[in-house]
Amino acid sequence: MIIVVAHFPSLYPDELLYSGIARYHQMSGNLAQKHTIRELFGDRLVCATVDLPSHLELLASRVHNLYSCEQLIQNHTLFPYYACFLNGDEIAQAEMLMKRGTAQGMVHSSLGLLATKVKSPKFLRFCRECYKAEAKECEPYWHRFHQLPGVSICPVHKQPLNVSNIHCATHNHKFEFVALSKIKEEYFSEVNVDARWSENLAYIAEQSASILTSHWQTKTIPSYKNLLYEQGYITAKGRVKFKELLIQFRQFYSDELLQHLNCEVTTVSETWLHKLSRNPEEIIHPLRHLLMVRFLDGTFNSSVIASHPPFGDGPWPCLNKAADHYHLAIIKNCAISRCSKTGLPVGTFQCSCGFVYSRRGPDRSNEDKYRIGRVKQFGQVWHSKLKGLNTVNLSLRKKAGLLGVDPRTVKNQTSILLNFKENPQSNEAIASKSSMITNAMKNASLRIQKARVNWRVLDKVLLNVAERAIEEIKSMPEPTRISLASIARTSAVGELSLKISKNLDKLPKTKAYVATCIETTETYQVRRLLWAANRLFEGEGKIVGWRLLKLAGLNHPLRKQVLNVFNDLIHQNDLDS
Incomplete structure (x- = not known):
């Protein structure tokens, strides 16, 4: 049987659900916080979570569906802030955990918060100006955007926030809901920040609040x-x-x-x-x-x-100067790939006239739509125009201007037309063979220009460099994964990673040494666990599971080998204590 709560308070704009429950506790007259939690959730063991509460389906059903789960999550928790940079699957997983309820810390773990070094505030914070204004109109309440990580200034009043003595963490205050009206605002000091940071902190506060309220994904x-x-x-x-x-x-x-x-x-x-x-x-x-x-x-x-098309929305113009539809937007599809050299998007545009061109993006202005990076195929219309121009007495430069290319291209394409027999698939054959000839010439040129490398000497040099780099990585105060990339960065030899990965067979000594040192994901995570365990034991004399994972930068689910080490460390700690 579900007991319905008759007088759950209306939540104010940007009010934390935690704050609304704290106000309900005041109104209810309950002596113990656990009684309030049982009334709202049907379970006395639900924790007082400030930022990402769970068991929301139970709460929504017991307040007579005054608020849906979606309304509570989007308007009265910090979830929209963290969901901004998640994909659809990650959002659905976290929302499900918040709605149905889960073990303490699982929602935070699913959002990667246990692994990050960015810390949430230790104590609830408020703006003195907000407090005074709300006390006159209704009652002061805890705002969401005052509790966001990195936010030290109220985005509305541009004043430093005040730090209360109400804990945000639940490990020592699991069942404590405290209303803002219960504290005296004049007793608490402002966040201590350097005046030189004010401009950057104001930006962080404004944009963090914007993310929280705009529901961008x-x-x-x-x-x-x-x-x-x-x-x-x-x-x-x-x-x-x-x-x-x-x-x-x-x-x-x-x-x-x-x-x-x-x-x-x-x-x-x-x-x-x-x-x-x-x-x-x-x-x-x-x-x-x-x-x-x-x-x-x-x-x-x-x-x-947001993910906007790098070349805008179609249709796109045909840039075949030999066609009657030159500059008309009739191309409906744009094939997008990535430039292997720069990583930037490359758009390929194919017109029905056979003309195919590409350019590197993204487009920065409307004029970029009429820019050609490279012609991949000229097509039948273009070649027909070239044949016609070759029958009249015009200069090479004049022909090039009429066709929208340079004189050298006119000369090369004319040569191709003369050397290959025409057939029903002439245009495709010409384009294909032209591309093959061009690529063959480029490859031949590159082979000639390549200098010979003394791999025996280079192997000795790279081995010495790799040894020093790996020693430096191992001596770092915080574990860093030993990989080709980290070795290259630490050694300051920019092309080391590329030389090793592409020529391992020519570097036998370096290959053998690096192979014994490179860490897999599991071995690196095990090393981080052991390092974190030592740090916790030295600092606190004990190892707590969630703190061990947070310091090690790991999240559940753990891989089998890592999980075994994690369980061994916790078990050994229990035996020692």
């Missing part, structure tokens, strides 16, 4: 490669200039502010900024996305996080 992890390329942080070969990026990023924010936000990038090992620059598959904290966007672009809106 990217569905795919956003890519910053286009912005990095525009700012000059990607080479022509598509490699990110991490050394330059890290220096400029640290100068832009200062190491002190980044440390305050738990987003420092001061080490030479793999950082969150490296992962964010490479289109990561793992979850990156929204605060770090905000820092990246401000650094590269300065604005954060749906156009930044």
Whole structure:
């Protein structure tokens, strides 16, 4: 039998569900918090979670469906903030856990929050100006956007937040719901921040609140490669200039502010900024996305996080100057691929006249629609026009102007027409053979230009470099995975990874040594677990499961080998205690 709560209070705009339950506890007259929890959830063991509460289906049913689960999640929890950079499957999984209920910490684990170093506030915070205004109109309440990580300033009043003595964490205060009206606002001090950070902190507060209330969802992890390329942080070969990026990023924010936000990038090992620059598959904290966007672009809106077509919406113009429909938008499809050198999108446009062209994107203006990067196929209409021009007395340059190409292309295509017999598939044959000839010439040129390499000497050099790099990685204060990429970064030899991976058979000594040192995902995670266990034991004298996972940067489900080590560490700790 479901007991319906008759007088659950109406929730205010941006009010935390936690705050609404705290106000209900005041109204109910219950002496114990557990009695209130049992009335609302039917279970006395539901925890007082501030940011991402669960068991919402039970709550919605017992308040007579005054609010749906979706309304509670979207308007009265911090879930929209974290969901902004998740894909559809991850969003559905977390929402299901919040609706149906789960073990403590599982919702946070599904969102990657146990593995991140970005810390949520330890105590609930409020704005003194908001408190006074709400006390006059109705009653003060806990706001969602005041509790977001990295937010130290009220986005409405632009004033530093005040820190209460009400704990956000549930491990020591599992059943405590405290209304804001219960505390005296004048007794609590403001967040202590450096005045030099005010502009950046104001940006973080405003944009964090915007994410929370706009319900944006990217569905795919956003890519910053286009912005990095525009700012000059990607080479022509598509490699990110991490050394330059890290220096400029640290100068832009200062190491002190980044440390305050738990987003420092001061080490030479793999950082969150490296992962964010490479289109990561793992979850990156929204605060770090905000820092990246401000650094590269300065604005954060749906156009930044949404996935817009890099070449705009069709139809697109045919750029065959020999056709009657030149510059008319009649191409309906655009095939998009990635440039192997820069990682930027490449659009290929094929017209019914046989003309096929491509260009590297993304388009930055309307004029870019009329730009050709490369002609892949000229087509029957273009070749027919060329044949006609070759029968009249015109200069090579004049023909080129009428066909929209350079004189050399006219000469080459005329030569191809003369050397190959025409047949019903003449245009396809001409285009195919032309492409084959061009590629063959390029490959022959590259083979001639390639210098001979003394692989025996290079093997000795790279072996010595790899040994020193691996020793340095192992001596780092925090574990860094030993991989080709980390070895290359640590050794400061930019092409080491490429030389090893593409020529392993020619580097037998280096290959053998690196193979014994490279870590798999499991071995690296085991090393992180052991490191975290030692840190916890030295600092606290005991090992708690969730703290061990958080410090190690791991989430459930763990791989079999890692899970075995995790269980052994917990079991050994229980025996020792």
